[in-house]
Amino acid sequence: MENALTLTQTGIGKKAAVALTGAVMFGFVLVHMLGNLQIFLGRETLNHYSEMLHAVPELLWVARAVLLVSVVTHITLTVDLALRNAKARPTAYRVSADVGRQDPLMRYARKTMILSGPIVLSFIVFHLAHLTLGEVPGLAHGQDVYENVVRGFQNPVVAGFYVFANILLGLHLYHGGHSLLQSLGLRNPRLDPRARTAAAAFAAAVTVGNVVMPLAVLVRAVGADVQ
């Protein structure tokens, strides 16, 4: 077969890897959010949860490694595909217009995938420094997670950035969640409307869950005990 390219060479193979790694991060984002929502249960619960995660360092590092590989693969392949795609149309149209009539949110989500990606990434870096390492001057220090979270979110700029980034993340998940079924060839017309609804619901849940935390802190509904 002269035309045969291996799985790692075809766009379909790459997209499948992007979808799979996306799915891994999907799972992470969900679990992460559910865990963090324990902030509403008070300082003890949250800090206890944090300690529990750190109880078996090997497990934690395996999880971190999987996430890291996923992130790196997701990003590398996406950039690779974006470069190839840019090459496929060397001359741009004089007039550019959309042809499709998707719902405006999906259209926005789809068009900003390549934008929401980097913003979400910069958010992750900040987020890791803020809450995983606990080392951002003036915002976080030490391993009292509850303290760090609340202090951070009491700052309107930080809270605002979290909200903004999580809305973008939500859009990213909305398109990504639907798109990964297509990329993996799992989409079919019979289940499609339900898949679309599920992707929307999932993205909305994660966004609301993640956004509600900084907002709660900002209005002092949570963390009034930290000054």
Place this chain on the structure above:
Amino acid sequence: MNENIDLKLHVWRQNGPSDGGRFEDYTGYAKNISTHASFLEFLDVVNDRLILDGKEAIAFDHDCREGICGSCGVVINGQPHGPQRATTTCQLHMRKFQTGAEIWVEPFRARAFPVVKDLAVDRSGFDRIVQAGGFITARAGSAPDANEIPVPKTVADKSMDAAACIGCGACVAACPNASASLFTSAKVAHLGLLPQGQAERMKRAISMVGQHEKEGFGACSNHYECEAACPKQVSVEFIARMNRDHLKAQLTYVESAGKDGGAG
């Protein structure tokens, strides 16, 4: 009933693949156009006027002018085949435009579709994708009776939905990545759905996709502009199907070692 309109017309002129190309303003030639003319007839009228003015006619591909041969296709104000859905350029009529409207006409733009001249592009990449596996190997005379293998009506209908592709290239033109995934998947699905197409299904899903990549088309990133631009409304569900077949084939298909040998 017969109303005439004037248009502000800009057309892309390019002498060949190596020429840079430029827009020409043909507003002076685009006056008093019948709204009952098709878009190509409008270009015919402009061409007639250009010729009588001693200028070279605008080159564009067209043939059947009834929406089935797939020859025609230009980008009108950013939309392949123009503003009307499920309609080829030849079936688009001028009543879709208001008098005084500005019209920018461009060729389908993609690295894999080099411009032949003006609005005509070279779509032979599509033929090569078909050559890679868009067929069922069956020599004339070797076929079993047509009713020997029943094909469920739903399968035949779905296969026909995919087979309706006219190979015009609007999917490539509309795709932000200039991907030919919709075209390729339509053929993979048309044949892969039918019982007759099973024997070569895995091989086809590997080699056609491979050729698609080699032609320099972009990759699908699920924007679905292709489906919206497709004059035959071929569905992107076939891309999902192609992805499935391709991934499965990549993981499972092994080419036989060719030990067919002689018959004695």
Place this chain on the structure above:
Amino acid sequence: MELRSNAPTGPIEKRWDQHRFDMKLVNPANKRKFEVIMVGTGLAGAAGAASLADLGYNVKAFCYQDSPRRAHSIAAQGGINGAKNYQGDGDSIHRLFYDTVKGGDFRARESNVYRLAQVSVDIIDQCVALGVPFAREYGGLLANRSFGGAQVSRTFYARGQTGQQLLLGAYSALERTIAGGKVKMNTRCEMVDVIVSEGRAVGIVTRDLVTGKIESHLADAVVLATGGYGNVFYLSTNAKGCNATAAWRAHKRGALFANPCFTQIHPTCIPQGGDYQSKLTLMSESLRNDGRVWVPRKHDDVTKDPRTLSEKDRYYYLEEKYPAFGNLMPRDIASRQAKFVCDEGLGVGPEINGVRRGVYLDFADAIKRDGKQTIAEKYGNLFEMYERITGEDPYQVPMRIYPAIHYTMGGLWVDYNLMSTIDGLFVGGEANFSDHGANRLGASALMQGLADGYFVLPYTVGNYLATKGKSKVTESDAIVKQTVDETKARFQRLIDVGQKGHQTVDSFHRKLGTYIWDHCGMERKADGLKKALAEIPKLREEFHADVKITGSGEGLNRELEKAQRVADFFELGELMCRDALERDESAGCHFRTEHQTNGECVRDDERYAHVAAWEWKGKDVAAREGNQVRHVEPLSFEYVKLTQRSYK
């Protein structure tokens, strides 16, 4: 000249089998030493090229389109006949044969038609094997419908796109053989002459439409599958690029042209909208099952809104004249009656050159009877197409229809082996004259194209090569250079005139089309034909003196392409008129007003039960005027008795 059909004798159902057995075979190892040229890649061409390549021959294929998938076979909507008798309704090979001979009004060769009916069965099998998604019953078996007034359901179909699906099937086989290296495909490359050496076709001259390069290609046999010549009329349902140049050039090199006046009209096309009109679009004839055809009774009413006209002001001319069949009258009669009422000044729609050419096809009664829903289910897609083109909603306003030319039964004369009067020059599909006589039945064009391509040419070309051996002509032979030079000179003349001329190619083509349509269209009469024969040469001379062509011979130049095709249409159009004048009878689509009973054809079997084949006797191939000589191949009917049809 004696025209020998080379049709075998003996019982008709055994003839093709016996003939195949009598053929010489080429040793499998030797097949690869032979080159065959295939011009045109529609149903006959693509199927033929793929089949010859599968047998082992090297094939060079040519098409003027940018891809073989775009040949105009793709536009056929209705279906393909196959005598499968899957419906158990009494169909058989013999019945299809009988219907085709009768439908052709007894002007086709019985042996050919029988073979066509025989292989129709294999065609369906082959197409299904190639993945053509024919319509199916719920049980998974193939669906059929009755088509074009046939008494049995033998038509296989793929929605309204049967031609497309069959062509894509043949195209996929062709692409497979291209990938296998057995076919060398040349797209955007037009045949502009045939090279004949000592009576044998040994190659062709082509013009590359992108570079303008004119060059020769040599082979051991040449097959033309270049379609019909309906575009002589300018406005037809053919694709814009369809042309007669390949056939006409072959004719001028010695191939006889048979029955050029046999051209078919389709009654339900969307009428011309204005003088910019470039082609006509066909609408399925099935519309006549529910629509009622009428025109206003009074001249004053033709511009009024049709919905305001009362029942007594409407002239349902088909229902009144033919109460038994009404709106379902056969194609030719329905067409002629439409022309007749329009000539009377009762036509509707836009006025073009002083005449309104359109009649109403009204669904108001059907919608009242069955409901809009039912009508939409049956004809929804056709109504949409109509609205897209005309901007009028047929659910509200009656459709306007008018007949248009859409198929040509005439073509290059071929014998039973599909070989023309030039040795080694084969002709398949619509380009030959062979199987449809004076009138083609619905769903038979696709059948004939594929029959020739898949099942006839592969055998008969092989037999020819086995008998004749390889051609000895090489590129350095004088005949090759001479033919190429003559072609170059022909193009140069057009370019030279084109620089000084004042009128566009299309304007000449339109005028030519109007002459032919008026005098050699739906009905012909002696004085009209004589008038056309006087006028066409004048127009042709004007064309060669005043045509305007911009651009040069190098590179893509659509005006030059069109000009050389139109130059050939002028000569062919004239021959059509001569043939129509000489055939002093009515037969099938050839309706001479002098020979009718109440609008129906009256044949003259005593004098015209034959094929008329014209030989070019012009002084040379450059000459525009040829004193063509009419030869005849007598037809005998052993199996189908000669009868006259009647619809009263």
